[in-house]
Amino acid sequence: MEDWKERLKAEYKELKERLEKLHKWNVKQEIACRLQPCRIDKIEDDQNRHLCREQEEAMTRYLHTLDLRAEIYGIELN
Known part of the structure; x- marks a missing residue:
């Protein structure tokens, strides 16, 4: 398989x-x-949650996007 396809799979x-x-952390x-x-004095925590x-x-x-590229080029991801 071509190098870029292997890199796509790894990525x-x-x-x-x-x-x-990250999803599990956000849910928690x-x-x-x-x-x-949520305490108002923890504004930075709220900002961090929003950014996450x-x-x-x-x-x-x-x-x-990676999934679409894999599908287009016939790359098996799983």
């Missing part, structure tokens, strides 16, 4: 693993915030 696998971890943070009111959600969205879009 997809690594991104998927990182995305799953959201649950914690809903169970106990944005990061998860961007990573999800990128993973989808």
